Amino acid sequence: MVMAQLTYREAVARAITQEMERDPNVVFLGEDVGGAGGVFKATVGLLERFGPKRVRDTPISEQAILGAAMGAAMTGLRPIAEIMFADFFAVCWDLVANQIAKSSYMTAGQVSFPLVIRSGNGGGLRFGAQHSQSVENWAMAIPGLKVVAPSNPTDVIGLFAAAVRDPDPVMFFEHKGLYSSKGEVADGEIVDTLGSAKVLRTGGDATIVALAAMVPRAVAAAEELAQRGIEAGVIDVRSLVPLDTQTILREVSATGRLFTVEENPRLCGWGAELVSIVAEECFNYLDGPPFRITTPHIPLPSADALEDMAIPSVERIVTIIERAMQS
Amino acid sequence: MVMAQLTYREAVARAITQEMERDPNVVFLGEDVGGAGGVFKATVGLLERFGPKRVRDTPISEQAILGAAMGAAMTGLRPIAEIMFADFFAVCWDLVANQIAKSSYMTAGQVSFPLVIRSGNGGGLRFGAQHSQSVENWAMAIPGLKVVAPSNPTDVIGLFAAAVRDPDPVMFFEHKGLYSSKGEVADGEIVDTLGSAKVLRTGGDATIVALAAMVPRAVAAAEELAQRGIEAGVIDVRSLVPLDTQTILREVSATGRLFTVEENPRLCGWGAELVSIVAEECFNYLDGPPFRITTPHIPLPSADALEDMAIPSVERIVTIIERAMQS
Amino acid sequence: MTSTTDDPATAGPPGIDPGTLHRPDGTVDIPTQLALYGQMVRMRKFETRAYDLFMENLVKGTSHLSLGQEAIAAAFGEAMEEQDYTFATYRGHAHTLARGTSMTGVMGELLGRSCGVLSGKGGSMHLTDVSHGVMGSYAIVGAHLTIALGAAWSAQYRGEPRVAVAFFGDGTTNIGAFHESLNLAAVWKLPVVFVCENNMYMEYTPIRAVTAVANPAADRASAYGLESILVDGNDADAMYLTARESLDRARSGGGPSLIEARTYRSSGHSRADPGKYRPDAEVAAWKAYDPIVLYRTRLVTRGVSEADLDAIEETADGDVDTATVNAKASPPPGAEDLMRNVWSDGGWSWRN
Amino acid sequence: MTSTTDDPATAGPPGIDPGTLHRPDGTVDIPTQLALYGQMVRMRKFETRAYDLFMENLVKGTSHLSLGQEAIAAAFGEAMEEQDYTFATYRGHAHTLARGTSMTGVMGELLGRSCGVLSGKGGSMHLTDVSHGVMGSYAIVGAHLTIALGAAWSAQYRGEPRVAVAFFGDGTTNIGAFHESLNLAAVWKLPVVFVCENNMYMEYTPIRAVTAVANPAADRASAYGLESILVDGNDADAMYLTARESLDRARSGGGPSLIEARTYRSSGHSRADPGKYRPDAEVAAWKAYDPIVLYRTRLVTRGVSEADLDAIEETADGDVDTATVNAKASPPPGAEDLMRNVWSDGGWSWRN
Ligand SMILES: Cc1ncc(C[n+]2csc(CCOP(=O)(O)OP(=O)(O)O)c2C)c(N)n1
Ligand SMILES: Cc1ncc(C[n+]2csc(CCOP(=O)(O)OP(=O)(O)O)c2C)c(N)n1
Ligand SMILES: [Mg+2]
Numbered sequence A, B: 001m002v003m004a005q006l007t008y009r010e011a012v013a014r015a016i017t018q019e020m021e022r023d024p025n026v027v028f029l030g031e032d033v034g035g036a037g038g039v040f041k042a043t044v045g046l047l048e049r050f051g052p053k054r055v056r057d058t059p060i061s062e063q064a065i066l067g068a069a070m071g072a073a074m075t076g077l078r079p080i081a082e083i084m085f086a087d088f089f090a091v092c093w094d095l096v097a098n099q100i101a102k103s104s105y106m107t108a109g110q111v112s113f114p115l116v117i118r119s120g121n122g123g124g125l126r127f128g129a130q131h132s133q134s135v136e137n138w139a140m141a142i143p144g145l146k147v148v149a150p151s152n153p154t155d156v157i158g159l160f161a162a163a164v165r166d167p168d169p170v171m172f173f174e175h176k177g178l179y180s181s182k183g184e185v186a187d188g189e190i191v192d193t194l195g196s197a198k199v200l201r202t203g204g205d206a207t208i209v210a211l212a213a214m215v216p217r218a219v220a221a222a223e224e225l226a227q228r229g230i231e232a233g234v235i236d237v238r239s240l241v242p243l244d245t246q247t248i249l250r251e252v253s254a255t256g257r258l259f260t261v262e263e264n265p266r267l268c269g270w271g272a273e274l275v276s277i278v279a280e281e282c283f284n285y286l287d288g289p290p291f292r293i294t295t296p297h298i299p300l301p302s303a304d305a306l307e308d309m310a311i312p313s314v315e316r317i318v319t320i321i322e323r324a325m326q327s
Numbered sequence C, D: 001m002t003s004t005t006d007d008p009a010t011a012g013p014p015g016i017d018p019g020t021l022h023r024p025d026g027t028v029d030i031p032t033q034l035a036l037y038g039q040m041v042r043m044r045k046f047e048t049r050a051y052d053l054f055m056e057n058l059v060k061g062t063s064h065l066s067l068g069q070e071a072i073a074a075a076f077g078e079a080m081e082e083q084d085y086t087f088a089t090y091r092g093h094a095h096t097l098a099r100g101t102s103m104t105g106v107m108g109e110l111l112g113r114s115c116g117v118l119s120g121k122g123g124s125m126h127l128t129d130v131s132h133g134v135m136g137s138y139a140i141v142g143a144h145l146t147i148a149l150g151a152a153w154s155a156q157y158r159g160e161p162r163v164a165v166a167f168f169g170d171g172t173t174n175i176g177a178f179h180e181s182l183n184l185a186a187v188w189k190l191p192v193v194f195v196c197e198n199n200m201y202m203e204y205t206p207i208r209a210v211t212a213v214a215n216p217a218a219d220r221a222s223a224y225g226l227e228s229i230l231v232d233g234n235d236a237d238a239m240y241l242t243a244r245e246s247l248d249r250a251r252s253g254g255g256p257s258l259i260e261a262r263t264y265r266s267s268g269h270s271r272a273d274p275g276k277y278r279p280d281a282e283v284a285a286w287k288a289y290d291p292i293v294l295y296r297t298r299l300v301t302r303g304v305s306e307a308d309l310d311a312i313e314e315t316a317d318g319d320v321d322t323a324t325v326n327a328k329a330s331p332p333p334g335a336e337d338l339m340r341n342v343w344s345d346g347g348w349s350w351r352n
């Protein structure tokens, strides 16, 4: 298999290209996505390749963007819509939460929404509280949405392809802090499966579950913990809805300890959901309390010194797990 | 103490009246709140009493309503804003989540937001998926908001007064299904405390924690369970932020079993947060798995037959708890 | 447009300077007029029955009737082509019927029965019937204007001669989604028609009390480079011809239109609202300007026989009775309906 | 307004028909002109330094400079009264400085240091200085227009002669919050001034490619019953007099104004953006229409000595140097800052 080094941002463009080449009904719209190639340069070259009919620059009108995507999806297209920063979902949440998520159910299945909404999620770039949020839990709380957040270039392509081909609306959270990260990516078409978590590392003492930018940190923490005599497995959740509870429950049952690592603020995150599922469904396999390692329940500060203290670091993950395993 | 029977909706009007009488800086705005007395008739008489300068009807412009409340709060007023149905937060979530919640932190405390946003929350009235949601968890997930949801007329007044007097933004969720419910309410000023849960019933076998419209159901379920030999305590959370974890942890530690009863859809609700806190902090006191009893993770249907199946009923609460306690 | 001097519609709607009204070119032939009359009568009788059933507590949640506003729905129902798309609001019974949806399906939905077009899952505010081009009724003010953009875009993309029509009220012109929709539609020259049914009230508040301009839609058309069109929404012919103009414009690549149709709802905003916040004189003036009464007079003046018109009324009565019987006889939906259709494969599960 | 025939500003901004420009009455006296010049020069030098520090990786996150747009911020800075409120965007350095905020405080914030006006917690996009009437800088397009409503409402409620001024870009006119804000401001006759700085681009996309009208704000004023005001945003005198007019109108109960100021940002949208999406000729034409160069020429023509103007420049240089030194010397904020100010009691805890 021929492999190439690709950045996460290049993977986004490749994923979109792959799907637009395959299906002429796939169209793409958003602010500055065409002529400018995206503010994160993740969609460079698409306008040139697919033309202004399929790659459309929009005004600053997030509601109109998502409404257009919704109406197009229910009439035969398969739109990809970009909401530049995930924080901006707050100006168009009605379309996501009240319209796109609910209309298939409300109409008893008369309409469906094969669309993908991709967005730059997460912090670490010193953009401050209104441009750094991890809002995947906003989406997870709404029935009717699929929710995906890849941690590496290959997953970007495979999960994105799965999202575009999926007949339901998929919220695709790209992590802004990962755009410049690199990974080996195979040549040719890549298609993955929604709802499948990936076990990145096995270890008999504890299970760490992480998402997106927290995945590399969880892996680094597990390596450090191994140095200190604690063997921790790491699971990349990848998809919050559908959620691969089987893989997670199996791994946690085996180790008896669960640690979630979340970038989102503490309350009501996916970690709480996971801990609750585990506490209810494999209570008797737990050897100790499940722990959530999260950003504290505060807005994200802008200064680099402060932001680094807020978001879970490798060091914090190691410290918390080590302390918990010892007590 | 002189008491009177008051409906939950009358309690709202009395609460607003109490606070507007007390403080001339309290102003009130929203759609159809003045001339029409509110679509739920919860604000009848306020325009007549306080005049159009303090009670203001607005256009259908939820962003402008909340922006106006925010700007007024940061310049010395103490606004009460109504968002008619809590589902409509989706059209103005930016003001709530990105602006009001974050600006005190972002400005290092230069501004503060003594405001209350009240809204009709919850289902049971056959209004369908876009007018029935319980969205208190949307608010709980955002750092910087206080979140309150009273279950009875006295709490409506006391918690509302506390919310208006609080120097921070409070999301005040009135349950639409409770508006016509009645309760004994004392005469005179009533002021309660945010962040205090109420133990409504003690019982040594299990602890049921409920909110808003689920509280009377939890109480009824506990009574039925007692008939069946299971003594369950009931806690009315009342305030999700601040959260009275002390009371909850104390009660759950005593009984060893936790059941949460939530109207919101299953994923990432306050129940998940509570279960996670309990699982982490009183793991060793738990005698069995904590359970969440919730509306399934689906949009709410409109037909009465369906809606009644969706939202936790007394019967469902009893069945689940009984089964869990026996296994 | 056909209006003789003894036509009561010549005066125009109460309180409106007739000189400001759009007077579309063309005439409406008798068969179309009979169809328009039939549509309006069906709507009127359906809504009246829905009100009765609400008062009997058979319509459980809420319902928003368009009594008095029938000419607009009827006109577009007749003017639209089969392949066109309707986007309605919670006040969408008439717009749904106008496209040919079964009355039993609509009535059943209001009653929360399994014969409902949505199996009782959506209710009165969310009527949808894709098989007749009704792409949904939306209960969050303004949202569907953005969604209509997408349906229009999709038609434009494929080069199909379809038009999306979005109906909404005067109050809706003050929400952000209105603005975003109008601008994008104009910039992309989308085949979409925005129809503001100005019934003078947003729920209970008079629109003039909360709006910076007198005509909430027409006075804003220029902000999107569009023609200002204010039309008599109670004159079925004027509405029909205006509808045709805008649909033709959209279909021929001329882009969007924004139409403000002046009308009045003769009942309350929703449910049992008696509409007491409205001045008696205003109510009376508009009652005297009822679109169906006006139209019947006009048709009779044009030589249509009373008997033919009565027959139309009777057919409608029969349809409404049948729909009522059918809906009442239909069982409520069951548990299998509850947990269905979250996803397009019919399922609901969020986990494995 | 003072402009002699050899004043380069007489031609008006590139590509704009001078006949369409608003020409406010009145003249600007020399002391005010010197103050305006001083403001502009300070802004220019501050922004230039901020850019350098960004390139040195000392400004860590993002920054949006208003190089080339100084006349607008300076004019309002001079025209506003101490008690007035400023609501700015992420492109708000100049607007903050214009109100008298310490340059060290602003520079420190950009560098994420504890001397920053927000202790490094907000960053470049959220500059706020309540003590100088700067009620915040907001990074979600459109939001602050609604917030400014509230500050104006509050002043109106108390009968205080305060005006809220909200600055925003051309791209912002297409978001829903713009529409809601303008309408409510007009209906409530609020003392608020909306200032659209039309720099012809929303980030990288030309505004004309995504907007239904040629003048995104001015052509929409009528949709809110407001006067259409298009002004030369690079002419500090025209801007100042227009600012005065609108502030006076607001203060005297005349309600809101919507001003569209035509200008150009001479640098990129943010960070290291080279702005390559803009035609060379356009960039060149606007470079030749630089507000500071124009103004210097005008002042010299009016008899101000070059030496006086040079002194102003030197003072500004000194201020920027001092701010840079101070900011660099300031330590980063610490853990105690991180967990502070979620609530107004200074705390952050969500539980007991
Ligand atoms: C975003 C939003 N805000 C408020 C409401 C509540 N609401 C339902 S109908 C209505 C009035 C709408 O008035 P108008 O647009 O004139 O339509 P009409 O009901 O008169 O047909 C309001 C405020 C809503 N459904 N959605
Ligand atoms: C709701 C929202 N959408 C998109 C953005 C991203 N964004 C930041 S600045 C900008 C362009 C704004 O253009 P304009 O209003 O002309 O202001 P300018 O930057 O030119 O001063 C965009 C799209 C945002 N911050 N908020
Ligand atoms: Mg109306």
Ligand SMILES: [Mg+2]
Pocket (backbone or CB within 6 Å): D169, D170, D171, D197, D198, D199, D200, D201, D202, D203
């Ligand atoms: Mg701009």
